[in-house]
Amino acid sequence: MIAADRLVKTFRDRKRGEIRAVDGVSFQCQPGQIYGLLGANGAGKTTTLRLLATILQPTSGTAQVAGFDVTTQPGEVRARIGFLSTATALYGRLTARETIEYFGRLNGMDEELLQQRATALLELLELSQAAHGRCDKLSTGMKQKVSIARTLIHDPPVMIFDEPTLGLDVMSARAITRFIRECRDRQKTVLFSSHVMSEVEKLCDRIGILHQGKLLAEGPPAELKARAGVADLEDAFVRIVEGLQ
Amino acid sequence: MNWRRIRTVFRKELVDALRDRRTIISTIIVPIILFPLLTIGFGAVAAKAVKKMSQETPSVMILGAEYAPDLAAQLATNRAFTVTKPRANYVAEINDKQLRAAVEIPPGFEAALLAGNAPPPEIKICHYASEMRSEFAVRALQKALLDYRDQIVAKRLRDKGMNSDVLRPFETLQQNVASAKKVGGNLLGGLVPYMLILLCLVGAMNPAMDITAGEKERGTIETILASPITRLELVLGKFFMVLTMSLCTTVISLLSYGLTFSLPFFALRELTKSGPVSLDLSLGSVLSLFVLVVPLAIMFSGLLLATSVFAKSYKEAQSYVSPLMALVIIPAVAVMMPGVDLNFSLAMIPILNVSLVCKEVLSGTYHWGLISIVFLSSCGYAAIALSLAVHFFKKEAVLFRS
Known part of the structure; x- marks a missing residue:
């Protein structure tokens, strides 16, 4: 489970002064559920996910991830999450298998179990043929599969996806969304961010609309549309954001 | 910590x-080829070029030969140079390197010699300073002129019934009492530490930039x-890798250096046999150099990580690291300056201290007190550099600088 509690993150910028990238964000995401953070570019989605993945430290507020506090137990949190985004690239000079094993070892996995799970994941994701090829020689789709394998190697209960389909072709994007659904089916807690309305509507059980660092509204897609009095999620998003302005 | x-x-x-x-x-190829290339390759080519130049017969010109027919006749038969016909544009010819030197004999030179007038007449040698072929011509001309002067002195003494030995009441003799090892250490003592320190940095540079900015x-x-x-x-994981690469470069350089001067098939070994110069490295010297370079490698690794992590790209990291290279080269080169010897104050200056100790070790001198100070101060600087790297890795503003 993920429970964000009044998360705030500010950055200092020489020209613009203090920037509140995340401004008092609170929400909950349960196991077996996909929670989508929806927002335009610069809304604070990536920063929120980085706070939950403990890559960044919150300025104030806190969050519980899989029962651990992001500020006081960051190591425990990271051991229980799988973090995937278009920004999380692979080590080009390592092979697919070496990459998967590397992350397994960093997660403290037993060597025997690691080898078993790496083999199983490579077979599951149809990567066995490419297992010993360097990552920089793989196609974009294959690279995404290796990224999925490395996030799953330690079988984390919480998955965090930051715009995972950004820049991917249709087939690769479909593979990712299928994988996200499978995570939900296996009762994992799934947090997902995107600015693509259709993708969010298809995938998410609950949606949080983020704008200028603030969570403006949240709930199931149907409820958000009903609240805005429109039939389309994009229209609902625009109404909610314009309502603030 | 796990x-x-x-x-x-x-x-x-x-x-x-x-x-x-x-x-x-x-990390591997440059240190392997650098020492043989610099010492044997470059040295041999330079020696060959100098030898070729010294064997050439330089062309010189005598101006005012009519004022000293006897001297002019002697110079014309000297086989160390070829005398060409006098021409008015001799200065331009020297500048164009067509003529190596010219001798200007003043009017009334021989008459003044016979009269024994004071002040003595002056012969001018026109040449091209810093041009090696011209320098060789000057040397040959000076020898010929001095021989001629000695002949006149001897004649004057004879005329007065004296032997020319009166001008030489005693002789001087130079004798080298420094050991061959010390001579060798002094010769290459500046160059070897400089190369070692530079390679120690170069070996760490690329891996450090690649695993941070890259x-x-x-x-x-x-x-x-x-x-x-x-x-x-x-x-720490990244630091140990950068350190390994840096030390790997150092070890390869030391091995390359050792082989360059030790293996019989290398030409330089043959060259050094002819004179009292020893360029061999004993196992003790190699180990001492290595132990001294370790804290330096730690310092470089920490500094490079701390500097490169600031950069957003590999290219940007290169622009940060280049000034660091200049900072390392200056103290490493300073050791080659005359009169710079290890003392307590210099033992505290990073890089220069290790460079000076390496020079002493190569010439077989071990000042253990100063060596300890150098080692400990280097360890101190290494600890500061490593802490700096750790500090920057913990800063979000550095890791996610945009």
């Missing part, structure tokens, strides 16, 4: 670096930061 995770990062970074062509070139550029930094490893473990 050492298994540090080891995992270290191994991964090492595998990654050894698959990088840039790292292989800077990782940011490729987008893999976020991947690793989302794993359970702590920032301290991450920086």
Whole structure:
């Protein structure tokens, strides 16, 4: 489970002064559920996910991830999450298998179990043929599969996806969304961010609309549309954001 | 702190670096070829060029030969140079390197010699300063002129019934009492530490930039930061890899240096046999150099990591690291300046201190007190550099600088 509690993150910028990238964000995401953070570019989605993945430290507020506090137990949190985004690239000079094993070892996995799970994941994701090829020689789709394998190697209960389909072709994007659904089916807690309305509507059980660092509204897609009095999620998003302005 | 995770990062970074062509070139290939290339290759080519020049017969010109027919006749028969016909544009010819030197004899030279007038007449040698062929011509002309002067002196003494030995009440003799090892150490003592220190830095440079700025550029930094490893473990794993590469370069350089001067088939070994110069490195010297270079390698590794992590790209890291290279070269070169010897104050100056100790060790001198100070102060600087790297790796503003 993920429970964000009044998360705030500010950055200092020489020209613009203090920037509140995340401004008092609170929400909950349960196991077996996909929670989508929806927002335009610069809304604070990536920063929120980085706070939950403990890559960044919150300025104030806190969050519980899989029962651990992001500020006081960051190591425990990271051991229980799988973090995937278009920004999380692979080590080009390592092979697919070496990459998967590397992350397994960093997660403290037993060597025997690691080898078993790496083999199983490579077979599951149809990567066995490419297992010993360097990552920089793989196609974009294959690279995404290796990224999925490395996030799953330690079988984390919480998955965090930051715009995972950004820049991917249709087939690769479909593979990712299928994988996200499978995570939900296996009762994992799934947090997902995107600015693509259709993708969010298809995938998410609950949606949080983020704008200028603030969570403006949240709930199931149907409820958000009903609240805005429109039939389309994009229209609902625009109404909610314009309502603030 | 989890050492298994540090080891995992270290191994991964090492595998990654050894698959990088840039790292292989800077860490392994450059140190292997640098010493033989500089000493045997470059040295042999330079020696050959100098020998060729010295064997050439330079062309010289005598102006005012009519004022000293006797001297002119002697110079014309000298086989050390060829006398060409006098021409008015001799200065331009010297500048164009067509003529190596010209002798200007003043009017009334021989008459003044016979009269024994004071002040004595002056012969001017016109030449091209810093041009080696011209210098050789000047040397040959000076010898011929001095021989002629000695002849006149001897004649004058004879005329007065005296022997020319009266001008030489005693002789001087030079004798080298420094050991061959010390002479060798003094000769190459400046160059070898400079090369070692520079290679120690160069070996660490590429891996350090690749695993910090390069990782940011490729987008893999976020991947690793989302794993359970702590920032301290991450920086230590990376640091040990950079240190390994730096030491690897140092060891390869030392081996290359040792082989260059030890193996019988290398030409320089043959050259050094002819004079009292020893360029051999004993196992003790090699170990001493290595022990002294270790804290320096730690300092370089820490400094390079701390500097490169600031950069957003590999290219930006290169622009930060270049001034660092200049900072390292200056004290490393300072050791070659005359009169710079190891003392308590200099033992505290980073890089210069190690450079000076290496020079002493190469000439077989071991001042243990100063060596300890150098080692300890270098360890202190290394600890500061490493702490700096750890500090920067923990700063979000540095890791996610945009």
